[in-house]
Amino acid sequence: MTAAATLPERTGTAAAGTPLLAVRDLTLHIPVPPHVLRAVDGVSFSLHRGETLGLVGESGSGKTLTALMLMRLLEPPLAALPQGRVMLNGLDLMMLDEARMSKLRGRAISMVFQEPMTSLNPVMTVGRQIAEPLMRHLGLSSREAASRAEEMLRLVHIPDPKRVARAYPHLLSGGMRQRAMIAIALACRPEVLVADEPTTALDVTVQAQILELLGELQREMGSAILLITHDLAVIAETAHRVAVMYAGRIVEEAPVAALFAAPRHPYTRGLLASIPKIERVPAPTLPEIPGMVPGAANRPRGCAFMPRCSRAISGCAAEPPPLAEIEPGHRAACWNPADG
Amino acid sequence: MAEPLLKVSGLEVHFPIRSAFLRRRVGTVRAVDGVDLEVARGETLALVGESGCGKTTTGKAILRLIDSTAGSIRFGGEEIAHHGTSALAPFRRRMQIVFQDPYASLNPRMTVGGILAAPFDIHRIGHAGDRAERISALLRTVGLPADAARRYPHEFSGGQRQRIGIARALALEPELIIGDEPVSALDVSIQAQVINLMKRLQAERGLAYIMISHNLAVVSHVADRVAVMYLGRVVETAPREQLFFHARHPYTQALLSAVPEPVPGRSRSRQVLQGDVPSPAKPPSGCHFHPRCPIAQPRCAEETPRSRIIAPNHAVACHMVSA
Secondary structure, X not given: OOHHHHHHHOOOOOOOOOOOEEEEEEEEEEEEOOEEEEEEEEEEEEEOOOOEEEEEOOOOOOHXXXXXXXXXXXXXXXXXXXXXXXXXXXXXXXXXXXXXXXHHXXXXXXXXXXXXXXXXOOOOOHHHHHHHHHHHHHOOOHHHHHHHHHHHHHHOOOOOHHHHHOOOHHHOXXXXXXXXXXXXXXXXXXXXXXXEOOOOOOOHHHHHHHHHHHHHHHHHHOOEEEEEEOOHHHHHHHOOEEEEEEOOEEEEEEEHHHHHHOOOOHHHHHHHHHOOOOOOOOOOOOOOOOOOOOOOOOXXXXXXXXXXXXXXXXXXXXXXXXXXXXXOOEEEOOOOOOOX | OOOOOEEEEEEEEEEEEEOOOOOOEEEEEEEEEEEEEEEOOOOEEEEEOOOOOOHHHHHHHHOOOOOOOEEEEEEOOEEOOOOOHHHHHHHHHHEEEEOOOOOOOOOOOOOHHHHHHHHHHHOOOOOHHHHHHHHHHHHHHOOOOHHHHHOOHHHOOHHHHHXXXXXXXXXXXXXXXXXXXXXXXXXXXXXXXXXXXXXXXXXXXXXXXEEEEOOHHHHHHHOOEEEEEEOOEEEEEEEHHHHHHOOOOHHHHHHHHHOOOOOOOXXXXXXXXXXXXXXXXXXXXXXXXXXXXXXXOHHHHHOOOOOEEEEOOEEEOOOOOOO
């Protein structure tokens, strides 16, 4: 069985071969005198065709900034600050000028945002918003684009697509808006879809519909998905591989089954333990991670998790641990990782 | 049996929809449409459901923060649904609320000490001399340092702010606290800290909680009993374990099956509900759930199902469920 064939069933490990998207040492240091906020600090990961990589972390971990950087969507004055490389099919997105980047955005790489109401254009019909990238990137006529837009709405299971195409976003429910966002993002069949908390604003029954839809579209189009979320349960259900972020860095990365079964970084362990699960007899208290995430201005010099870590050893304060492979396909940034 | 701490029956909160022109009444949003609930002393009742189901409105009506249009609210044996401001004052001390958003529910221009002193000032409790002591005791109870009293809300993280909100709710030693999504805005690692704090306070003080939440996994850790709401009505009420493992209402079953589990490869046999929750301004006829229900029969579109007891403490409002 090839890796590509096993991926949609989420049984494979990391796919072999050249990655579709390779992010290397992505960094965003924001000078705010007298501090430097180390918002994102040397993030590297790869994404393969047809694969879903879950990027998980708590607020302030840098996961959304990572997405905005690789989409080149940071606004000035932040736009000039990112460092590192984002290789899409061998092309470094960080080196492109805005004119060239905007030719790729929406075509080769697209993004779905958390809040469908604020990211849709309120004064443009839904159909028009889907048609726009088709006309712009693929040169379709407005008539062709309009009929493709309806097709896209049908594809994301919007009932009565003809009517919805002519509707304005405020007439749609939250779930329908998120479907419309996905239709816009996927209209040009991008190779990479970046989905930032795509279901966080939705009710759980609607979330289930949207996650199923994303999986279905991925199988159909073969897109790679970078799924950004704080919700480990969503990751468990949809991702092939997971990267856990803490304080601007990736602290652990592994295939989804390995990460949940045998997390090696103490932060990942704590995070997994602290999620409430539905059990017959719940534990009287939930395991906590003591303390809180350090601010981007006053991160410890060594490992940023050390002040909260139960496995901290003397070396942890001196130097941040590198993200090192501790078994095939499983990387952890820890001086004293837990046993597998 | 002694009367429960809180007994709500037939509670209705209907909001008028008015036309832009002449403000004529053109419709009604039945946000809460005949809700019955009971909460015993020291117990946690969870009120769960999706957005727009009326769970928050129910909580606010119980606290008399908004007026109900019909029904009875008995607290400690006394009917309070129609009490005026002065008759309500003693009850306001006995019932408190913790809000979802710790960033929006604390006055940014007051110090934490000032925020925590306000309940004592309003209810004229104690004197200025023992204020500082009461406030530092409250801070200690919720695990914040004593110097927090001199600082402002923006100096605290989300989890710490929620502790301040809890301290404020505790100030007057209430018997019932309504938590409206108290941990939904918090990160997972902080969420566990706040859940544990609330459980500890309940054990120490015999508090009763109404926990309003859309997060079923959180609810399964804190609730003694669970009431599931859909479009303004309670469709199922049961003890915690019964509800999570032997739910009978098709909506409860669908809701539970939609909860993603933090275990890769699990819950693949998901029953995905089609469509969205209809608008409470135009609820479907009969059983509100029938257009999305996998087992609906013609009768369900015509007749509103009454809540029936099908097992001890387990009530279901569904035509298709038998005891």
